[in-house]
Amino acid sequence: MSTSTITLDQLIAWLSRFRDLVTEKQSYLTELDSAIGDADHGSNMTRGMSAVIEKVGAAPATAADELLKSVGMTLVTSVGGASGPLYGTLFLRMGVNAGPVTELDGAAFGAALRAGLDGVVARGKAEAGDKTMFDALSPALDAWDAAVAGGADISAAASAAFAAAEKGRDATEPLVARKGRASYLGERSAGHLDPGATSSTLLLQALAETVAS
Amino acid sequence: MKKLINTPESVLADALAGIDAAHPELKVDHVNRVIYRAEPTRAGKVALISGGGSGHEPLHGGFVGLGMLDAACAGEVFTSPTPDQMQEATKVADSGAGVLHIVKNYTGDVMNFEMAAEMAEAETGVKVASIVVNDDVAVQDSLYTAGRRGVGLTVLLEKIVGAAAEEGQDLAAVTALAHRVNDSGRSMGMALTSCTVPAAGKPTFDLPDDMMEIGVGIHGEPGRHREKLADAASIAKQLVDPILADMDFTGSPAIVMMNGMGGTPQIELYIMYNEVAKLLKAAGVEVVRNLVGDYITSLDMAGCSVTILKADEEMLKLWDAPVNTAGLRWGV
Numbered sequence: 001m002s003t004s005t006i007t008l009d010q011l012i013a014w015l016s017r018f019r020d021l022v023t024e025k026q027s028y029l030t031e032l033d034s035a036i037g038d039a040d041h042g043s044n045m046t047r048g049m050s051a052v053i054e055k056v057g058a059a060p061a062t063a064a065d066e067l068l069k070s071v072g073m074t075l076v077t078s079v080g081g082a083s084g085p086l087y088g089t090l091f092l093r094m095g096v097n098a099g100p101v102t103e104l105d106g107a108a109f110g111a112a113l114r115a116g117l118d119g120v121v122a123r124g125k126a127e128a129g130d131k132t133m134f135d136a137l138s139p140a141l142d143a144w145d146a147a148v149a150g151g152a153d154i155s156a157a158a159s160a161a162f163a164a165a166e167k168g169r170d171a172t173e174p175l176v177a178r179k180g181r182a183s184y185l186g187e188r189s190a191g192h193l194d195p196g197a198t199s200s201t202l203l204l205q206a207l208a209e210t211v212a213s
Numbered sequence: 214m215k216k217l218i219n220t221p222e223s224v225l226a227d228a229l230a231g232i233d234a235a236h237p238e239l240k241v242d243h244v245n246r247v248i249y250r251a252e253p254t255r256a257g258k259v260a261l262i263s264g265g266g267s268g269h270e271p272l273h274g275g276f277v278g279l280g281m282l283d284a285a286c287a288g289e290v291f292t293s294p295t296p297d298q299m300q301e302a303t304k305v306a307d308s309g310a311g312v313l314h315i316v317k318n319y320t321g322d323v324m325n326f327e328m329a330a331e332m333a334e335a336e337t338g339v340k341v342a343s344i345v346v347n348d349d350v351a352v353q354d355s356l357y358t359a360g361r362r363g364v365g366l367t368v369l370l371e372k373i374v375g376a377a378a379e380e381g382q383d384l385a386a387v388t389a390l391a392h393r394v395n396d397s398g399r400s401m402g403m404a405l406t407s408c409t410v411p412a413a414g415k416p417t418f419d420l421p422d423d424m425m426e427i428g429v430g431i432h433g434e435p436g437r438h439r440e441k442l443a444d445a446a447s448i449a450k451q452l453v454d455p456i457l458a459d460m461d462f463t464g465s466p467a468i469v470m471m472n473g474m475g476g477t478p479q480i481e482l483y484i485m486y487n488e489v490a491k492l493l494k495a496a497g498v499e500v501v502r503n504l505v506g507d508y509i510t511s512l513d514m515a516g517c518s519v520t521i522l523k524a525d526e527e528m529l530k531l532w533d534a535p536v537n538t539a540g541l542r543w544g545v
Contacts, residue, residue: 038291038432039413076328077297080288084295085324123324176357180320183358184434 003153003211005103010210011067012056017206019049022199032195036182041083041195048079048087063102068095068112082180083196086120086133093119106148106157113141124179131175131182131189133196140165140204154211162208165201172197214414216513221411225267225289232274236539239277245301246294248274249284253308259378259387260284260306263315263371264299265322266291268410269431271540272368272509279545280536281375282315290410290512291432293321299329303339311340311384313391315371317363318347319432342384344391346370348400348520350459351428351437362430365400365472365520368508369532372541376531394528399459401452402518403436404429406476408511427451431474431511445481449488452519457496462523466501468532469493470520475510477517482506485517493521502532508540 006014022029022045030042052074061067068091076088097115098104104112117137126132143164147157170193177189218224225246232248233241240251254260263273264286273285283306288294303312312333316326323345330341348366352358374391382390404426407416410433417433420426425448428437443451456462471486473479486505493500498521509518524532535544 038434040292077295080292080295080325081321082293082324085321085328088328123327124320178357180359181432181434184352184362184430186354186358188435 003155005105006109006154006211007103008061008064008067011064014207014210015049015056015071016053017210018203019053021202021206022046022049025198025202029195029199032193032198035192036177036185036189037195038081038181040081041199044079044081044083045087045199048075048084051075051078063100064098064104064112065095065100068092068098071095082124083199086124086196089119089123090116106144106152106154109154110141110145110148113144117141126179129175130179131172131177131194131197132179133194133200135172135175135194136165136168136197136200136204139168140200155208158204158208158211162201162204165204169193169197169201214409214411216409216411218411221414224411225287228267228270229287232539238537239539242301242305245298246287247284247298247302247305248277248287249302249305250277250279254283254306256308257310258308258381259310259384260303260308260312261315261371261375261378261387262286262299262302262306262312263367264288264294264302264326265317265319266293266432268408268512269509271507273371275540276368276371276375276538278536278538280379280534281371281538281541290412293319293325296325296329296332299326300332300336303329303333303337303341307339311342313374313378313384313387314341314343315367315374315391316343316345317367318345318360319362320359322363340384342388344370344374344388344395346395348395348398349430350399350401350455351430353437364402364431365470365509365518366395366398366522368472368504369398369468369470369520369522370394372536373528373531376534376536379534380531390527393525394522397524397528398520398522399456400518400520401456402429402431402472402474402516403427403448403452404433404474404511404514404516405442406515408433408475408514410512425516428455429511429514429516431509433511433514445484446488449485449492449519452517453489453492453496456519456521457498460523462493462498462521463496465499465523465525466529467493467498468502468522468524468528469500470504470508472504472509472518472520473507474514474516474518475507476513476515479506482517489519501529
């Protein structure tokens with residue numbers, strides 16, 4: 001199997017692996033969220049990704065844009081809270097950027113993910129260091145781009161992105177939250193990992209595992 | 214947990230069924246969880262849509278009806294509704310004159326309503342304007358947080374702006390008025406006890422018997438600080454002072470709401486209202502209208518909030534206009 005592209009089947013496998021990971025880590029994510037939020041991130045993400053996989057299974061997509069947009073809409077309508085619009089926007093914008101193709105090379109996948117992240121920023125107005133999912137996704141995407149530019153294959157790029165996401169996630173622990181309900185805690189939000197950065201890291205972990213050569 | 218429920222999972226569905234059974238003047242879309250007026254929106258009338266997590270009743274469903282909202286979307290307890298619910302609400306309520314979304318400033322509500330507005334304009338061409346209410350002076354560092362929360366002023370805004378829409382004002386005028394109301398009002402709340410979310414089954418936070426939390430929002434999120442319980446007069450001062458420090462309320466008539474959080478009896482709210490009225494009089498604020506009761510609650514939380522609105526002549530006239538909803542009714 002070529003590792004210079006991500007196929008439609010791999011995108012589906014990626015989503016399915018993400019569903020498995022958020023389901024496995026459901027109580028952990030909720031526990032993180034109960035420390036600084038409203039204690040529903042694990043159950044919300046599990047409900048959303050289960051709905052996604054059900055939808056993907058029921059009506060198989062024939063192109064990346066169709067698949068990713070449908071994932072985004074499903075998350076928006078089934079998750080609620082802030083995670084629904086944020087993860088939903090990520091996939092919706094990825095889909096629009098990817099276009100009606102059946103496989104994406106490293107640069108195209110990176111561009112789609114970048115468009116998704118730009119959408120998340122437009123929606124959530126988060127900046128680096130606000131203690132949000134951006135703090136995991138942004139360094140992950142930078143690592144992806146650097147790896148692809150340096151000639152790495154998909155599998156190596158995904159590993160680099162996952163490692164960068166983990167580092168970004170861990171760096172949220174001492175931060176004081178500036179966005180969302182956690183921000184009302186002020187200094188009391190420091191000392192906890194951000195639940196959104198943690199679930200976003202699972203998204204990169206799922207990708208790395210799916211495309212591992 | 215002792216609650217009058219069937220099961221924790223069915224709380225919202227069962228409550229919506231109850232609203233449906235009690236109010237023939239309303240319709241309930243049980244699939245999309247939208248409460249709307251049985252009588253279709255008059256052609257040319259701007260539609261007012263609000264919504265949010267459940268558990269704040271009578272807000273918002275109890276304010277659907279003549280002179281206030283056209284439709285309200287109910288999310289799960291303390292969880293924002295989703296854009297598809299808001300889309301359905303827009304579909305049933307829009308008469309062609311456009312829609313105003315009234316959103317309380319909580320991150321989830323703001324994002325979901327934003328997406329709904331984008332979807333409505335892209336897919337159906339309905340003109341959507343929004344007002345994000347942010348009146349809670351308890352949130353001080355709004356630069357470093359998600360900003361001041363939207364709380365009690367939402368009730369007053371829905372009444373005043375609802376009357377303007379009923380009168381036939383267009384979307385631009387209704388929206389401008391909504392901004393004016395939001396800029397002219399402030400709130401501050403406190404809690405004696407935590408609330409208990411049915412699905413969680415236990416109190417959201419621990420508050421010892423002899424302590425109170427000053428500066429709470431409406432979901433049991435933390436306030437400014439916690440301190441020893443005090444008498445009504447000193448609690449009133451703790452609520453009124455930060456509001457008056459934030460904005461000058463002298464020189465215009467004021468509308469004041471003494472709101473119960475759900476678990477406080479009316480007799481205590483009147484005691485609190487009296488203390489607040491005395492403080493405002495001493496500060497030179499002329500109170501010309503008031504509400505005392507449970508209007509925006511936090512499930513079974515004991516506690517209260519004060520909202521003060523500096524009203525101009527138009528706002529007062531619209532305040533006095535007829536309203537006929539489950540939660541607010543006069544002049545009809």
